[in-house]
Amino acid sequence: MEAKQRTIKSLIKRLSSDSDQTQSEAISELRLLSKLDPETRTLISDLGAIPFLAQSLYSQSTQENGIATLLNLSISNRELLMSTPGLLDALSHVLRSGNFPATSTAAATIHSLLIEPNYRPIIGSKPSILTPLIYLIHAHPNSPIRSIKDPLKALFSISLYPLNRPKLVELGVVPPLFMIVLKDRRAGVVEDATAVIAQVGGCYESVEAFRKLSGIEILVDLLDVDSGSTSRVRENSVSALLNLVQCGGENAAQDIRDMGSLVLHGISDMAENGSSRAKVKAGALLKVLAARGSSERERSNEGDYWSGILNSSSYSSDTL
Structure with missing residues (x-):
């Protein structure tokens, strides 16, 4: 020594x-x-x-x-x-340098620091770090996979702190995330992108941001058993929809209901065949979608349809 x-x-x-x-x-x-x-x-x-x-x-x-x-x-x-x-300022400088692989290593360093929950609000309060991280995830099909995955992991850790989510939405994180889902087919990238989407979906500001990009439709498509999505992507999609309705209320729930049988089949399959965690989330989402508030009485047929599906299925019992 x-x-x-x-x-x-x-x-x-x-x-x-x-x-x-x-x-x-x-x-x-x-x-x-x-x-x-x-x-x-x-x-x-x-x-x-x-x-x-x-x-x-x-x-x-x-x-x-x-x-x-x-x-x-x-x-x-x-x-x-x-x-x-000055350490965070120095990390921000590297993120903005355009010098790969230093930019990815800086993102990985931030992700490592964020393992400590107490640092999430500190780092999340720094637009000088959030903005370049968001820039780094803009889809570049020919870029090295690390250049996308490391910033995604850092953004995921940042979004674990709820108050950071509206800031990320305001800074424009939603469009590049969905662009990755639509265009990047490399192993693990869509999984990481949908994990961030699921977390960011847990704030009211995401409802409108998702609507502008047909985000709910994209998530529902990922749930389709014939889409080729991995089990992790499908679970992340359920999590995103659940977080969205929990924060966005009835308006968000109705946006999902409007997708009809396609969304029902995808969620139902996860409730029956997903991992234990996915089953819990899918069951909770089905209950929210089946619920009818007093202001929704005029939608009696639709409400009865969702309630009937829930009550006749194996996930009608308490799963939470």
């Missing part, structure tokens, strides 16, 4: 050198150490490397190794990273 400390102290001292080459070589060595030896991550952080690494993100020559080292350190030293002045 003492030998490791001496090595790391020497490398950190070289980070303050006036020589760009000396700094670059030191950061490269720290990246390798933090990747291959998990024990060194805490030593590198505790011995004061993080401020130097944050500063390295502003230089083209050190940016890629600097952000990769910070990602490695974030696995076990999130508090030290978050308490470093």
